[in-house]
Amino acid sequence: MIKKFKAINKAYKFRIYPNQEQQELIDKTIGCSRFIYNDFLAKAKDNEYKSYTKYSRQLPQLKKEYEWLKEVDSIALQQSLKDLDRAFKNFFSGKYNYPKFKSKRKARQSYRTQKFIRPSGSTNIEIKDNCIKLPKLSWVKFAKSKEIKGKINNVTVSKSKTGKYYISINVRQILKTIVNNNQGELGLDLGIKDFLTTSDGEHISNPGHLSKYEDKLAKLQKKLARKEEGSNNWHELKKKIAKVHTKIKNIRKDFLHKLSTRLTKENQLLVIEDLNVKGMLKNSKLAKHISDCAWNMFTTMLEYKSKWYDCILHKADRFFASSQTCSECGNKNPKVKDLSIRSWTCKCGATHDRDVNASLNLLQQGKLERGIN
Numbered sequence: 001m002i003k004k005f006k007a008i009n010k011a012y013k014f015r016i017y018p019n020q021e022q023q024e025l026i027d028k029t030i031g032c033s034r035f036i037y038n039d040f041l042a043k044a045k046d047n048e049y050k051s052y053t054k055y056s057r058q059l060p061q062l063k064k065e066y067e068w069l070k071e072v073d074s075i076a077l078q079q080s081l082k083d084l085d086r087a088f089k090n091f092f093s094g095k096y097n098y099p100k101f102k103s104k105r106k107a108r109q110s111y112r113t114q115k116f117i118r119p120s121g122s123t124n125i126e127i128k129d130n131c132i133k134l135p136k137l138s139w140v141k142f143a144k145s146k147e148i149k150g151k152i153n154n155v156t157v158s159k160s161k162t163g164k165y166y167i168s169i170n171v172r173q174i175l176k177t178i179v180n181n182n183q184g185e186l187g188l189d190l191g192i193k194d195f196l197t198t199s200d201g202e203h204i205s206n207p208g209h210l211s212k213y214e215d216k217l218a219k220l221q222k223k224l225a226r227k228e229e230g231s232n233n234w235h236e237l238k239k240k241i242a243k244v245h246t247k248i249k250n251i252r253k254d255f256l257h258k259l260s261t262r263l264t265k266e267n268q269l270l271v272i273e274d275l276n277v278k279g280m281l282k283n284s285k286l287a288k289h290i291s292d293c294a295w296n297m298f299t300t301m302l303e304y305k306s307k308w309y310d311c312i313l314h315k316a317d318r319f320f321a322s323s324q325t326c327s328e329c330g331n332k333n334p335k336v337k338d339l340s341i342r343s344w345t346c347k348c349g350a351t352h353d354r355d356v357n358a359s360l361n362l363l364q365q366g367k368l369e370r371g372i373n
């Protein structure tokens with residue numbers, strides 16, 4: 001067993017409830033940040049881009065010219081220059097277009113501020129209970145739906161199109177990862193009957209209460225079809241349906257998060273099929289199930305969590321006929337193409353559960369492709 005420490009960045013998003021005065025200051029800061037970005041972009045256009053360091057030295061002069069810039073969080077203005085610097089670096093890399101001016105209406109309404117510790121030991125950003133202290137704004141109430149773990153790097157304050165305010169707190173977390181050298185290699189067969197089957201023979205089904213809400217949703221939708229469109233009842237039902245949708249989405253997300261965390265933590269190699277989900281969605285019979293199972297979402301989670309927990313996620317060739325091949329002898333049995341066949345016996349005498357066999361093949365294929373014995 002090897003214990004390793006690994007630092008990761010993570011963001012927590014919450015809604016905040018600034019008072020009238022704070023709202024005005026947030027709006028102003030967003031405006032000033034945009035102004036800085038656009039002003040220096042114009043300068044760069046006139047006589048080529050300098051550097052963040054050069055431009056940030058010009059900030060005090062600019063503040064003398066435009067007094068109102070002094071009213072807002074000065075770190076936010078520096079961060080705006082850093083964003084511009086990033087945009088230019090991206091452009092110089094050749095992969096991105098020349099930076100564009102930020103329009104008042106189209107650009108994301110946000111600014112970013114960074115945490116620092118004063119020589120006295122006090123900090124400019126602090127969290128206490130369900131309040132956050134932000135530069136210039138002082139204490140703002142927020143909907144703290146979960147505990148924030150780790151050290152705060154920076155905070156982005158944003159305003160939605162509907163006028164709601166949010167913060168995204170970026171933290172640095174130190175994770176202790178345990179790498180198991182001998183065990184923890186799994187092939188994962190993503191399925192329809194079970195959400196997932198592992199090469200260890202574990203069948204993992206979708207959470208039971210998910211189907212309860214799916215039934216509820218189906219009933220409500222039937223009901224909706226009978227109501228007159230636009231009527232009060234119709235609107236009521238629409239609202240109810242939206243609520244059930246959210247509930248289903250949350251249950252599924254929670255399930256996928258827990259499962260992907262467990263699998264990436266416990267294993268050092270995971271092999272999945274590189275499914276062409278888009279291609280499969282064209283098949284309407286499977287479409288509902290596939291989108292329901294949320295394979296895409298799950299794969300994405302596995303992708304980033306495998307990095308957190310030092311696990312290799314390997315995507316095996318998607319044309320590899322994993323269910324039809326006997327994992328014992330390698331013989332191919334085309335009859336298994338029929339999805340209704342759940343178990344089968346090979347010529348060599350081995351009896352297979354369809355999905356366990358598929359995941360065993362995936363594991364073997366993945367190891368072969370990576371050159372692991």
Ligand SMILES: [Zn+2]
Pocket residue numbers: 326327328329330331346347348349350
């Ligand atoms: Zn066989």
